[in-house]
Amino acid sequence: MESLRFKALDNLSNGLPKIKVEGSQKITAIFNENVFTLETARKYLSDEAFKSLKASVKGGKKIDRNMGSQIANGIRAWAEEKGVTHFTHWFQPLTGLSAEKHDSFFTLKSDGTPIEEFEGAALIQQEPDASSFPNGGLRATFEARGYTAWDPSSPAFIMEIGQGKTLCIPTIFISYTGESLDTKTPLLKALVALDKAAVDVCQYFDKNVTKVTATLGWEQEYFVVDAGLANARPDLVLTGRTVYGHAPAKGQQLDDHYFGAIPERVYAYMRDFEQESYKLGIPIRTRHNEVAPAQFECAPIFEETNLAVDHNTLLMDIMERVAKRHGLKCLLHEKPFAGINGSGKHNNWSLATDTGVNLLAPGKTPKTNLMFLAFFVNSIKAVHDYADLLRASIASAGNDHRLGANEAPPAIISIFIGKYLTEVLNQVETRVSDKFDEQDEAMLKLDIHKSIPELMLDNTDRNRTSPFAFTGNKFEFRAVGSSANCANAMTALNSIMADTLKSFKVDVDALIEKGEKKEVAIMQIIQKYIVESKSVLFEGDGYSEEWAKEAEKRGLPNVKTTPLALDAYVTEKVKHLFSSNEIYNHPELEARHEIMLEAYIKKVQIEARVMGDLATTFILPSAVKYQNVLIKNILGLKEAGLAETAYANQKQVLETISNHINIVSDNVEKMIEARKKANELTDTREMAIAYCDNVKGKYFDVIRYNVDKLELLVDDAFWLLPKYREILFLR
8 A cells, every 4th residue: 555655745845726715805804804803893782882881991990791692692693694604612721722602593482482592691701611621620520610701802793714704712711610720811911011011100200191001012933744644644643743853955055044935835825824814813924934944924013912812723724724725734833843943922021101202212301211211121021020920921841842952042041132232231230339329411311312222223133042032022932842832831920020010110119108209219220120130131042051050159049841840830829829819719729830740741752652653653663674685685685696795785774674673672662661650650840850851852863863863875766754855846
């Protein structure tokens, strides 16, 4: 039987059918086409219902249940006009994916009359089964009840899948006893905490500020490969990455893929998923080739963080689904291929006031410059004080493969701010410590606005090895993994910023109460925070051994593996951070710690099983077949009476192959035994560490090394798995 590898190669050689993508319409003509925006709501709701919905969306006010019925009727009327028959509460449980349970508008009246209806109660709350979702011990298996509750700040939308259309209501997901079982609930709480803390600090500078919104612009990196070749790789199908594969002669060393011409087949795919995204209000603006072969990136315009997270979650689903109809496979794993760049999801984060000011952009007056400096330094202080939490927020089995190599930032959390701002902070530190007073106009003015060109130039050539970099008017959290839900990182970042701003206000107010002028008090606390947190600032090469040693001297954490990184979630410091800001209670944190450890265990366990299965059913049989060919060849040469020198090279190759076969076989057996021992452990953390150190750490690399050597030695006709040169370069 012909192998899937060669069938896929034949299909590519014979030419795949091209998918026609409709794309003559302007983006503005289809943008938000399938979203129940406030503009759309105005057409379908009464004045009273519209005002209630708008107050909830804009001001976070609770919607009265009576108004809920009117809003539900309006949403149903809009959806039915578009051919929708079913609705679902769309939520994000702790699986890392989205979830949905579809119900139809159809029902029967008491006399059997069929009607379509969508009541306010169905819009506002539903009760999906919560027992089978990860809960970390918050719920027993027999306690199935969980609730989804409408999040009006993220608009309802219509998802088109094939010929079907479903009305999706973004919701939170909580247990019967009120604990959050999703990623959205704590994010919303963190955003509320940040809003309040930031507004309190803004009041020092502008009394008109009544709301501060955290904004997010994610950059989604991904790989696109031929689906036929991907499906011939069980490891890609089951784990999202290749557990084996020798580097091709050509990888990314020529840098010819980066920003190069987009391949036609991928271009059609991009246009297709972009159009799907525009209909759902996802404001994608950028597309380009990334550094690695077969790697690409898309990025949107900035949005409010909660909406941006929902949009990214939606986009990942769209990208994977649309790829199928193009005969492609979209890979969102952080490290699908060894030896070339992995994929991240850079989270560009900033803060915006309801008066139109970006709090992380230098201003044009002494007052706005001082406000910028306050929020800028508080951001640095927050990252310094909670670097371990930020590292935990991006920890995963996939990201462990990526961090610290091929342009991914290292596991050490540091901040790059550029030469100019480093000088500004140095000036503040030295001038203020030398007895600063209100007459020091040079420092109060901080003429940053005059140096914006230098500032922007400095940060355009930013440090790509930095996990947290200032890029002119925002911070870029580069360490987030490509498959991650942005909510985890954004919950952590906005929570630590809220807590730091609260402390900043307490510290400033204390000085003001002692008689210091407001501006002087602010500058003194800024100077104090600079001194306390400057050890987290680093401008150099994050990959270097020197930096690892220097970071250790500075006391910066360098936690390279997920099981240990996740410990940060259950420290007393982090528990207090989240509980005092009403984001997580202690049981919720303990549960999340347990859930993330379990996810790590399962992913490494699956990878170990795949490695073993492929070795015994694909790799070793192919190697043995070729081994027999060599043996037959050597025996034939012997029988022909040739001297041993005539087949010495064949014999050497045979010995080398035999050696690799033995090493692979022996280590697969040892890995299986190590897995069994790990499974016997009852403590989840200990089991995760055992899988990390004793299964993955001891055996993954040695098995892979020898399999990859066999790939180089075994006749290509015998090798069943598509090779890197085919997966990465053929489409």
